[in-house]
Amino acid sequence: MSDETKDTPEQAEFRAHCQKWLAENHPGQPPVHIPQGALELSDPDAMEWLQQWQKSAYDAGLVGCDYAKASGGGGMTDCQSIANQEMQRAKTPFLPNIIGMGMAAPTIYFHAREEVKEELLPRLLSGEDIWCQGFSEPGAGSDLANQQTFAEKKGDSWVINGHKVWTSLAHFASWMILLCRTSKDDKYNGLSYFVVPIESVMGKGVTVRPLIKMTGETGFNEVIFEDLVVEDKYRLDEVGAGWKVAMTTLAHERGAGLLVTPSAGGMVTAEEKGAAVGSASSLIDLARQSYRNGKTAADDAVIRDAVMKLIIRQEGFRQNQRRIGVKALNDHPMRLPLQFKLVATEIGQDIAQLAYEIEGAGSSLYVNDDNAPAGGQWQLAYMNSFGITIAAGANEVQRNILGERVLNMPKSK
Amino acid sequence: MSDETKDTPEQAEFRAHCQKWLAENHPGQPPVHIPQGALELSDPDAMEWLQQWQKSAYDAGLVGCDYAKASGGGGMTDCQSIANQEMQRAKTPFLPNIIGMGMAAPTIYFHAREEVKEELLPRLLSGEDIWCQGFSEPGAGSDLANQQTFAEKKGDSWVINGHKVWTSLAHFASWMILLCRTSKDDKYNGLSYFVVPIESVMGKGVTVRPLIKMTGETGFNEVIFEDLVVEDKYRLDEVGAGWKVAMTTLAHERGAGLLVTPSAGGMVTAEEKGAAVGSASSLIDLARQSYRNGKTAADDAVIRDAVMKLIIRQEGFRQNQRRIGVKALNDHPMRLPLQFKLVATEIGQDIAQLAYEIEGAGSSLYVNDDNAPAGGQWQLAYMNSFGITIAAGANEVQRNILGERVLNMPKSK
């Protein structure tokens, strides 16, 4: 649902610009297979094509609109959401530097020195530099504060040693946002936050190894640091303030940050045969096209009820995001923002799971079978959905956060 | 499903006796309103009529079959289950002394002195003495070991002071099984277990006050002890062994005890207009008789699916009870028995809840409306279902017990 009405003059003018530019510059269908999301990217050709698209969108002012000009932004106010709406409507491809724009950029913007912002943000927003995130460790999954990777001060620089896992896009990344330990004395206050180079020091203190997902896809990695030397200027905020800085990252990841993340998408890739994959309403098309136990699934009242449940949940989620903007309808400022990740990921998982029952016997077929309903993309989406219900603080932890921070219930530890 | 086949000779002979006696001695329809279960009993006339029925069944040998003759039992082996099956099949009324037979009798049988057994068990099994349970306290609900009621040794006797709540049937009870504290030094080993008189000392150290349920029914009470003097012989097992003794009580309550509880029932009381209330399959009759949004509920595919789900869950529960008897199909001896209370109560709750949707607009009507579907009994059953999902260790606690004792997961405290 778009929001022309009530646009500010600046927004209205910018929206017009977006519409005009997009009408003339949509990149069209990709020449290579594009996965469902940036985190699944493994083919360099696909990455390169998407980077070119982000660069052109950036040059047109559709990415980083609300960032200061000095940081390579557009210097506008509340315009990124306009650009996002128009890119969504224009069904453009997604922007590949998702971790950079969604997590690294706002964190750098609010916590890094001016010189570092000016050095890093322009190439981040343009997508020329791909970024990855170094938070998870073998022993620090949902328990983020349990970081073991250690940064030791040596002269003016830091020497980093440790082991990060589930780092999506690391094999494409020029830079990483890194949370690590600078003191063993205090679990939370012993953490510091850095931005560190990856590509330029590959093999010289940094090793990146791909991990394979249950889907058979690659796309995330483990990253090993051995005596990597990093200049002190790349430390964000004070030594020991890492946890506080990480909260800025996570707030933006959970859609609860101050800055709107540039996002595009809506494009149905050629790979997604039959029904588009992802939204609850796309289950309607799937049900119309699918034979379930020999009959059209769309005629099965129990399937219809299940599909409606999900469509309602998804619309409820969308309307929650809209209600966030209406102060009078929010009694607690963080109540809706903190629900974002939990609700979005569980709806996505349930949508993909229902697709199995809609497809009936055909749900046994995978992406390597030409006859797979919707090209097997629903099965792929279902398995990948666990990546996000687990990642960034498993949803069990999200419920603790909501219970404790919004409902003021005692900690469960 | 009955089990004639594979009866032992003793069982076969006894089954024949039960069938013959029941054919000739079914008490017929009650002259007064009988509630859905013994715990809802509040009308003295109803209690008296049910006590007469229990007495006649006891005299015929259908109650207490597996208890030793010296304790007033039948001295048989594995025959109570036969009697239960036949009483169920004969659709007799339930037996009113449910706490006595299900919790007090086995506990006394395994932990009391001979003289006490001989004094108390015959009148317990015959239903002449109604029993109640004094476990719950304002501060000790699911946390059973947090007993504050205190028994102090004075000479050869004990002086008891304290406050018990949710004691069903206390207003009819001659005796109570009482868990209380005899030492403040140790939470668990500071507990002792007594049987104490109620009716005979009413007003002389014991006060019983009715509590009213959310349904508007009475039937359970609070019991206040003020310097009640109890003989030492009425202590079960050693001083400080109360927790251990209580486990026997709870094991039997959860259907996991050595002795089968005498139980009758199956009778559809006149009050339960239209459909019989309680079992999932009775929802089929309800759906056939109910108009939901103007249409017959039984024709609604989504309702049909929901009813089938519950019928399947209930049959699964029944078959679990059957599988308990097949050693080769149980890898952990307590895995199925410990599920009894949790599964039975949650199925019952979900069955009653679905009745609201089956009845549509009519579900707004209660037992005081002549037009209420099924006499409003489903709504009554739904509200009462919380009594049992909460009581005897809330189901949240039941899940801990299963996770810790069967799956060997660490304690959640």
Place this chain on the structure above:
Amino acid sequence: MTQSKNFGFGEDEAMLRDAARKFFADNCSANKIHTQVAHDSNIHRDIECIWDRSLWQQICELGWTAACVPEAAGGIGMPVVAVIALAEEVGKAAFPSPLLSTFNATFVLRECDSGNATTALGEIATGKSATLAITNKRGSWESTDTDVAQVDGKLNGMAYFVQDAQKAETLVVAASSNAGVGLYLVDVSSTGLTIIPDGIIDLTRDQARIEFVNVDAVEVAAPGTGPAAVEKAMPAILCVTAADMVGSGEWLLQTTTEYATTRVQFDRPLAFFQAVKHPLVNVMLAIDAAKSLTYNAACAIDEEPDNAERLARMAKSAASDMAVFSASRSVQFHGGIGFTWECFVHIFFKRQMHNHVLYGDGKYQRSKLADLLMGNAA
């Protein structure tokens, strides 16, 4: 067509809502409601209709009944979201009154293109209460189903499941004739009209069957035009009921969360245990989705009417399922005390169970929604 970002919930609406919030805080605490409606616990009690007429008078003087009456008819002509916010506060207070029924009657009359309807709306604006008598014995929510017949302006037959029947002064009755179903205004004091109160579980409202024997009626929608009016009004009716459940759900959530945070078991507050904490978080999630969907649907009624039914069915479905869930978890987590008559929880529990079925439960809404989004099943 698109909606305004703020659901059309502007300063005026917020002011009205905040006034209502204060009014209920000052005048009807849960304790007061409990004392009032739960004074007789006897399960076989006589059927009573308990409410506070003086509070109703104040509400009328505050002009709440005029909120959604068009200015042309003498009302304030506020958007539907305004009364949705009021309904939410009513639900939070479990407040017994004919207010919501009067809103529902207002929404139907607004869709009746007749002078009589305009007159009736004017009376509502000045504080006359009204309710709908449009449901048949089988509890059908379909606009064409009625057990009342109209011949020569006289009504005969029965209407069922009439909400707040003993509180309302006027009825909007659906009655059929050869020419189809029309809508009629009837004064509850009319000769030949008998109100037969239902014995219901919900302690905070009344419900009745109404018998009509040659009752004089004023036509507000001509035979054949009644169903269209009811159907146009249905999204608003669904939103009002959903908002009521959202409000009650919020009371249950806050009350239960507070209890679970203070009540200690196993040397820990109950809410320490995720078996209590996480379901309460799930209740919150359900409330928030239902609330957002309700304001979205209410906004659509004014700003994109073509989508109103679709969005209102979504809201009622989400709210109905949430109502059952919030009620059940509140009793469960209050433990033994929540199972007693003395505890306030059952008041809201019973109101939620009543509302979740009223005008169709979640399953019904979803079947209607599926027909809208997918077409009828083959």
Place this chain on the structure above:
Amino acid sequence: MTQSKNFGFGEDEAMLRDAARKFFADNCSANKIHTQVAHDSNIHRDIECIWDRSLWQQICELGWTAACVPEAAGGIGMPVVAVIALAEEVGKAAFPSPLLSTFNATFVLRECDSGNATTALGEIATGKSATLAITNKRGSWESTDTDVAQVDGKLNGMAYFVQDAQKAETLVVAASSNAGVGLYLVDVSSTGLTIIPDGIIDLTRDQARIEFVNVDAVEVAAPGTGPAAVEKAMPAILCVTAADMVGSGEWLLQTTTEYATTRVQFDRPLAFFQAVKHPLVNVMLAIDAAKSLTYNAACAIDEEPDNAERLARMAKSAASDMAVFSASRSVQFHGGIGFTWECFVHIFFKRQMHNHVLYGDGKYQRSKLADLLMGNAA
């Protein structure tokens, strides 16, 4: 008619089951299966059929395929519960073999009243593998639906969703003619027969479409009698599939419980947290109900056949829903590691997802059950 207390699961059946348990413990650990079937993780990998023929030989020598072949046909003539217990162990090991398909073919052939069927059963008893080719392109589980036609004993057309097609030596094919659907035996090496392997998610079995071009076939059930035979066999087929899921579910439960007990987060073992502990308990409850229902239904096939379909649909419904639940919770509670290819969990996850839909998911079983218990909806 009533069942024996012990589901007919006596000493012989227990002995066979325990032998199978030992066999799988000795010969196919999860680690070994993983190394075998998950050697190529490439999502666009070529379609392969991976299994261990030597283990299959041993199984045949152990006589498992003879278990449910009637003695008259040269088998052991054990009750269905015997092979149900084997299927449970197969599921617990996620063992790739044509064993379960051969059981299913056996159950169908047992219902075919013909000498050819008896001969085929005899060959199965001595270790010849078989599978069913009775499903059409639309994945219909109805016995009358087939895309294969039979004329003069020759088969033409396509069969779909054929399980273990590349492992089995014989096919039992449903084919239609003017006289109705009959059942036919076809050797997989027959001329005119082409097996087109499906690319499936489950790594522990194979599935294929099979093309028939003038393929010679041996009639085992005359035209018109095929559907009845398949329907009589369906309860056993559903029980075998349910038992497989029960076994896999138990592996997932035990593995995940162990992981949650050892893995530390927030200075506590994961299973300390009720958000992990209670769902795992719920998985256990779901497994136990499905298991009891499966043995009950299997027992009914031998002891109260009139109830067999009803009880088997219950078992498959419970098992299918449990399969999805146990699979999803195992990946979730294994955290990041459970999401990797290296972790064994996905092997069982994928097998559960395959089985839950095979022969109809829970919703399908319940719709059939409702027709049995309530009659068809008006």
